[in-house]
Amino acid sequence: MKVLVVGNGGREHAIIQSLKKSKKIDEIIAIAGNGGIANDATIVNMDVKDVEKVAEYAAANGIDFAVVAPDDPLVLGAVNALNAKGIACFGPTKEAAIIEGSKIFSKNLMKKYGIPTANYETFSDMQSAFDYLEKQDMPIVIKADGLALGKGVIIAETLEEAKNAVKSMMEDKVFGASGANVVIEEFLTGPEVSVLSFTDGKTMVPMVSSMDHKRALDGDKGLNTGGMGTIAPNPYYTENVAKECMEKIFLPTMEAMNKEGRTFKGCLYFGLMLTPKGPKVIEYNCRFGDPETQVVLPLLKTDLLEIMMAVANEELDKIKVEFMNKSACCVVMASKGYPEKYDKGFEIIFNTSRKNVFVAGAKLENGKLLTNGGRVLGVTAVAGNLQKAIKKAYKKSEKIKFANAYKRTDIGARALKAYGEIR
Ligand code: AMP
Ligand code: GLY
DSSP: EEEEEESHHHHHHHHHHHHHTEEEEEEEEEEEEEEGGGSSEEOOOOOOOHHHHHHHHHHTTTTTEEESSSHHHHHHHHHHHHHTOOOOSSSSOOOHHHHHHHHEEEEEEEEHOOOOOEEEEEEEHHHHHHHHHTTOSSSSEEESSSSOOOOOOOEEEEHHHHHHHHHHHTSSSTTGGGGGSEEEEEEEOOEEEEEEEEESSSSSEEOBBBBBBOEEGGGGEEEEOOSEEEEOOOOTOHHHHHHHIIIIIHHHHHHHHHTTTOOOEEEEEEEEEEETEEEEEEESSSSTTTTTTTGGGBBBBBBBHHHHHHHHHTOOOOOOOOOOSSEEEEEEETTTTTTTTOOOOOOOOEEEETTTTEEEEEEEEEEEEEEEEEEEEEEEEESSSSSHHHHHHHHHTTEEOOOEEOOOOOOTTHHHHHHHHHH
């Protein structure tokens, strides 16, 4: 089979390395991929947001199955466009991708169907938002309605900060049209858990849980980033919590989308907070998380292509999805200065196997792999327990060199501590 993977980051590289294990696949094509993905797939340069062009390419080039990984093309209808050309896909239609594409949609969905989430109000007018903020306790959370590269969430400690956040979104339009409407919601506390889940609208199969590390610096300090590292499984996600999430969140979300006529097929990502009042949804994503995928898929035992095709055919109930009883750690190697200003164009030297080294931001030039983004690599290791996985991932990361490399030194430390506290 000829399989197309749409996307160009570390997540897509992890999906491709996992798909490569399938005996059914003859060739993987990546649109647009990156210089590192070129090691594992045929690269076709194209704007992933030009969904009609992507679909035309797929139809003209004998693609048998497509995996659309990033939020933008999903929300723009890449799956609709591919399906219209008769190409089976893994990923939600744009009607279902709205669960990530509009925070107002997802908050209203949760309210309507009684799915636990932070209390909130939505605003399309700045003065009403200001009036509401005057009456609220701080801290408070301000969210842009639309996609904002994972940056559309501001936690305000003071009323002034809260008003500035609303103003930056609604008046200064820092997130463009995505900030025309905002959600203002209650500040929740508790450990965070990411759960990626396969679903075909009939069956819900959660994958192994994971923990992201969003802040740039050690000790969860510094700016929010796309993610500086991940571990799996997440120690806070005990069997009891998993059961509660399935009953109160996962299945009700699947049913709610069905009832809305927006059946979700693909990977539904639940960003959860385990609050003192039980698990609550912080966010839904309509896709695999990045860099969660980089620890979840290396633990998958079942053929990924088979699962993805079963989802597309609404036969997920026929597949037994299995994960290794091991732990994984992914350490992100970034460019110094990320997520703000950083230099790029430095050669990356691998003195190690590139298996489970997922390239996020690099380009090939004259046969050399050069850094080309804020997050450059995700270095994943799998081991019998978390402590060993962390050690192995860091050891491996030391064998990969490029100028101005930066990584956190404490990925997994909080999880290790939690193991001591919970179990
Ligand atoms: P998001 O971009 O939606 O993933 O949000 C970024 C981060 O903001 C989350 O991972 C949480 O740590 C935090 N966050 C979002 N919503 C809330 C909330 N209601 N209460 C506390 N923290 C939140
Ligand atoms: N790691 C969070 C996300 O993919 O949005």
